[in-house]
Amino acid sequence: MEVTKIENVTRVFKIGQVETPALRGVSFSIEDGEFTALVGPSGSGKTTLLQLIGCLDQPTSGQVFVKGQDVSRLTRNQRADMRRGTIGFVFQFFALIPTLTAYENIEMPLLLDSHTHQERRERVMYLLEAVGLADRAHHRPDQLSGGEQQRVAVARALAPNPVLILADEPTANLDTANGAQVMEIMTRLNEETGVTFVFATHDPRVIKYARRVITLRDGLIVENNSAGKKG
Amino acid sequence: MIQLYKMAWRDLGRNRRRTFFSMLALAFGVALLLFMASFIAGEMRGSLQTSIKLQSGHLQVRAASYDEDKTSLAWEDLVENPDALAAQIASRSDVQVATPRLYATGIVVARDTSTGVRVMGIDPASAASAPFRDGMVGGDYLAADDRGGLLMGQTLANKLRLASGDTVRLLVNTSNGDVDQQDFVIRGIYSTGTPGYDENTIFLPLSKAQTIARAENHASAIFILLKDQDQVESVAAVLQGPAYQVKTYLELNPLLVEFEQYANAMMYVFYLIVLGITATVIVNTLIMSVFERTREIGILSAMGMRGGRIMAMFFAESSLLAVGGIVMGMVLGSLVSAYVQRYGFFVGDFGITGILVGERIYTYLTLNDIVALSIVAFIVTLLGALYPAWLAAKMEPVEALHGGK
Numbered sequence: 001m002e003v004t005k006i007e008n009v010t011r012v013f014k015i016g017q018v019e020t021p022a023l024r025g026v027s028f029s030i031e032d033g034e035f036t037a038l039v040g041p042s043g044s045g046k047t048t049l050l051q052l053i054g055c056l057d058q059p060t061s062g063q064v065f066v067k068g069q070d071v072s073r074l075t076r077n078q079r080a081d082m083r084r085g086t087i088g089f090v091f092q093f094f095a096l097i098p099t100l101t102a103y104e105n106i107e108m109p110l111l112l113d114s115h116t117h118q119e120r121r122e123r124v125m126y127l128l129e130a131v132g133l134a135d136r137a138h139h140r141p142d143q144l145s146g147g148e149q150q151r152v153a154v155a156r157a158l159a160p161n162p163v164l165i166l167a168d169e170p171t172a173n174l175d176t177a178n179g180a181q182v183m184e185i186m187t188r189l190n191e192e193t194g195v196t197f198v199f200a201t202h203d204p205r206v207i208k209y210a211r212r213v214i215t216l217r218d219g220l221i222v223e224n225n226s227a228g229k230k231g
Numbered sequence: 232m233i234q235l236y237k238m239a240w241r242d243l244g245r246n247r248r249r250t251f252f253s254m255l256a257l258a259f260g261v262a263l264l265l266f267m268a269s270f271i272a273g274e275m276r277g278s279l280q281t282s283i284k285l286q287s288g289h290l291q292v293r294a295a296s297y298d299e300d301k302t303s304l305a306w307e308d309l310v311e312n313p314d315a316l317a318a319q320i321a322s323r324s325d326v327q328v329a330t331p332r333l334y335a336t337g338i339v340v341a342r343d344t345s346t347g348v349r350v351m352g353i354d355p356a357s358a359a360s361a362p363f364r365d366g367m368v369g370g371d372y373l374a375a376d377d378r379g380g381l382l383m384g385q386t387l388a389n390k391l392r393l394a395s396g397d398t399v400r401l402l403v404n405t406s407n408g409d410v411d412q413q414d415f416v417i418r419g420i421y422s423t424g425t426p427g428y429d430e431n432t433i434f435l436p437l438s439k440a441q442t443i444a445r446a447e448n449h450a451s452a453i454f455i456l457l458k459d460q461d462q463v464e465s466v467a468a469v470l471q472g473p474a475y476q477v478k479t480y481l482e483l484n485p486l487l488v489e490f491e492q493y494a495n496a497m498m499y500v501f502y503l504i505v506l507g508i509t510a511t512v513i514v515n516t517l518i519m520s521v522f523e524r525t526r527e528i529g530i531l532s533a534m535g536m537r538g539g540r541i542m543a544m545f546f547a548e549s550s551l552l553a554v555g556g557i558v559m560g561m562v563l564g565s566l567v568s569a570y571v572q573r574y575g576f577f578v579g580d581f582g583i584t585g586i587l588v589g590e591r592i593y594t595y596l597t598l599n600d601i602v603a604l605s606i607v608a609f610i611v612t613l614l615g616a617l618y619p620a621w622l623a624a625k626m627e628p629v630e631a632l633h634g635g636k
Binding site: 051054056057076077080081082083084085089091093095096097098099100108109111112 | 234238241242244245526527530531532533534535536537538540627628629632
């Protein structure tokens with residue numbers, strides 16, 4: 001089953017009078033349970049594509065489907081509702097709320113929906129265990145290493161049981177060992193939970209974890225095949 | 232909701248100094264307004280009580296045709312046989328004291344200086360005359376049968392450079408429209424602590440006042456003090472009769488009542504001005520907070536937080552700032568008000584025509600003022616958060632994610 005489908009999508013950014021095309025007619029679909037890398041050099045359109053799939057942005061033309069629903073023309077609140085519980089994000093800059101503990105950061109998306117305290121607690125503790133941070137539950141981000149923060153971010157993305165997790169350069173700010181650890185966790189969670197992962201990267205050490213690689217250049221898909229680590 | 236406030240609390244804790252000074256700005260505003268409100272309430276209350284004690288009483292019974300503005304001494308405008316009427320009224324269980332008084336206008340001449348005064352004939356022995364008896368600062372108090380002495384206020388005595396024992400000439404309007412005059416010895420100098428009153432009022436024993444004003448066995452009014460001020464309307468209704476007019480202290484102090492209403496209305500304008508200024512500090516704090524946390528707003532938005540909830544987050548912060556500032560302001564304002572309530576605030580001879588203002592004003596803090604000010608301050612502070620909250624809510628998640636630190 002398709003988790004997301006992109007049909008002839010373009011995205012043009014206009015700064016002043018200057019129009020800059022970030023995507024110039026992109027089409028592909030991603031099936032349930034995939035572990036897919038979007039690769040390409042800086043400015044190739046990877047992040048823009050993730051933002052469109054993640055309902056953070058809207059295409060200039062073309063259509064984006066998530067779970068079969070066209071999300072291209074949704075209102076702000078409709079897009080927020082679509083993101084909530086359906087799509088999880090992992091960002092390059094860790095993106096934790098600095099005033100909240102690891103536990104509270106993971107709990108945050110659950111608070112946006114009607115989960116009981118007990119449900120939230122069980123879910124958060126399960127995810128802290130899953131990313132190996134059960135003993136760091138009550139530490140705040142500034143008390144965690146970069147690798148630990150990114151693992152919390154992965155756990156937070158998984159908290160509401162989304163169908164899709166989008167990760168934008170998840171290891172870019174990590175050293176090799178921590179980057180590998182984060183990728184190992186993402187791979188394992190993909191296999192254990194079946195949640196679909198799509199991540200953008202240009203790091204060859206990360207690409208090898210992907211079971212499918214979509215290569216972008218200058219806003220176009222230049223290669224779309226299964227590569228890297230075979231699942 | 233709890234999580235919202237937990238986050239708001241911690242967000243305020245990120246920059247404690249800024250949060251403290253924002254609260255302090257609100258606290259100073261609230262304290263200032265609380266003090267002003269208690270000051271005005273104290274002044275109004277003090278002036279009213281002073282007027283009741285010295286001038287109007289709780290009630291006055293007058294002849295039906297008496298016109299206060301003319302200080303009429305015509306017999307048909309006066310109460311005849313006032314002692315009997317006063318005794319009858321005083322026999323009521325709800326009346327503390329009832330005593331006849333005669334009001335006349337006059338001129339005091341001392342050496343080459345003269346000044347207009349209000350001449351009041353009183354029963355020196357009456358409990359209603361206690362403020363004058365207790366306020367003696369020089370010489371002797373009047374005796375009921377004193378035919379050649381008067382009491383003069385300290386302010387007037389100082390103005391005319393007179394002392395007890397000095398002689399002055401008193402010219403008094405009479406009931407037949409003439410002016411009579413007589414030399415009087417200043418038997419004593421009194422002070423009621425109300426310079427405006429002391430400067431204008433001369434006391435004579437009632438019988439002497441009646442004689443010089445040619446108003447024998449007549450009085451301008453029966454001055455009545457009740458045991459319970461709240462009973463004034465019911466007692467007035469009982470005393471009302473065809474031959475008399477009964478005036479309550481509210482009717483006898485119209486300017487004071489109007490001034491109080493005006494002052495209360497002005498206080499709300501002050502509330503809005505001062506709180507508007509303090510709200511700009513809150514607005515500034517929250518706008519800085521929005522810009523510092525742009526990326527976090529983007530993260531929360533990416534998680535699916537709707538704009539309304541993002542706004543609620545900033546309203547939560549604003550409400551915490553408001554509560555902190557209001558509590559601090561209430562404590563500060565109450566302490567200052569309590570001090571002035573105890574020791575008073577010296578204003579000297581602060582004259583307002585028609586209103587008796589004491590040398591010291593004592594604040595009077597009411598629960599009504601505390602509650603009203605708290606509510607207004609809270610609402611104004613929340614309104615101040617409207618723009619920053621809207622600013623945060625309208626951020627596009629993509630731009631917000633790339634906009635912060």
